[in-house]
Amino acid sequence: MRLTDRAKEVSVKQMTFAEQIYLPAIAIGLGVTLKHFFKKKATIQYPEVQRPVSPVFRGLHVLKRDEQGRERCTACGLCAVSCPAEAISMIAAERQKGEENLYREEKYAVVYEINMLRCIFCGFCEEACPKEAIYLQSDKMAPPFYSRDEVIYGKDRLLESKVKTRPTEGPKRKLTASDRYIDPVYPGYTPNLKK
């Protein structure tokens, strides 16, 4: 039974003289490679040109704030539970009086850490979150790192900036240092971005 029509009959015929001296075949081969010389290159010049990603692409995490700039996360721990890679850990604390402008709920995360080496960017944390606090951004990827202490992302790097600086452009936008929220508690800390 023939499954495809691509089957070829094997022939053991003697090579002709033209085939035996190789040179015509070599000339044809040189023509083939020369054709490729003028073809459009498949390479995408990465940092300058980025290939478009889908709007549902799961990139770097962000901890969202609400309309009044308060942190949405209530440290319920559902994201940490749902995380198959066990990349998320957090320490919860009670909101004190006078902090109502900082935190939306009575409980909040003092420490919220995602280990980007463990994270598999499955987006389960996003699905599990009842407060719409954590999202995986489609326009930003986790940048490369050079040492292990850069891998664990704390709130300083995850939290959305209070000032709305992020324009909702297409996904081709480049990553800049101003895209990152810099915590006033750690003023010396600068996000390690490749210059």
Next chain:
Amino acid sequence: MDLDILSVKAIIILVIFGISLGIATYSTWLERRFAAYLQDRQGPNRAGPFGLLQPLADALKLFTKEDFIPAGANKWLFILGPCLAMLTALMSSAVIPFGDTFKVGSKFIAVQGMEVNIGVLYSFGVVSLGVYGIMIGGWASNNKFALLGAVRAASQNISYELAMGLSIVALLMSSGSLDIGLIVREQHGMNWNVFYQPLAAIIFITCAFAECNRTPFDLPESENELVGGYHTEYGSMKLGLYLFSEYVNMFVASALMSALFFGGFNYPGMDWVASMVPHNLATAIGIAVMFGKTAFFILFFMWVRWTIPRFRYDQLMVLGWKSLIPLALANIVITGVVLLIKDLYL
């Protein structure tokens, strides 16, 4: 007076030396870019404009690496190998005429390192010495892959030198001289030897590929069989010298090809150009033509490298001994007959 000629020659030799090094340097860049373009890629384009600083970055990388000598290696021969490879590669460009003559005052100075009447013989002698660099390096490494690569290199070079020499014999019969400068001048205008000796030209080009250890004959360093071939144990700038000497060899082979078969600094319409412009300018145009041809052949080397896969070792030997040598011998006979007929009846 003699001292004057000596200093002029010294300048010419230095310039040729520098040019062959510079061309070899940028051949590495060209090879990578050209290979990338043939494979629908971009190639190194980050270091400087179009990646032009890439050779410098490569050299810097090789210089800063540890200069390692394996414990079981023969230390002096291990160092001698790459030195010899580089030395012989650089020596052979001395007899190649890159241009006609420059007129300084009332004297004519040939653009050629040495004007010897046995130029072809000299270049063949030096090129055949080149295999010692590979052989010594491969043997001194005390590594079986390196030794296998060296043995392959030695037998391949000897086999193809025969066919190469025989193909040149036919050329020498028709030109009647061993002086490369004279051979080039005989190809005035469009009288290139390739039209009179096409078979010799094809055999010579094929053998030049084998002599330079370039694909499809790069068996001495076939990386998927012999790790790295004769330079398996080499690192740092010693490896750099080996790789670099390959590119210098390629340049010399290309220059020889264009000088012996493709007219050297001759081009159609050169008489008209010579009558229009001063002598020195005409010579400069000739030099540019010569380097254009050489550049084309360097590009051809690379083009073939990324087109034809490597020969199997027995196929290599069959091609060398059973095809090229008989063909070259037949070519000699045909050339002799034609010359005789020409002498007797024309």
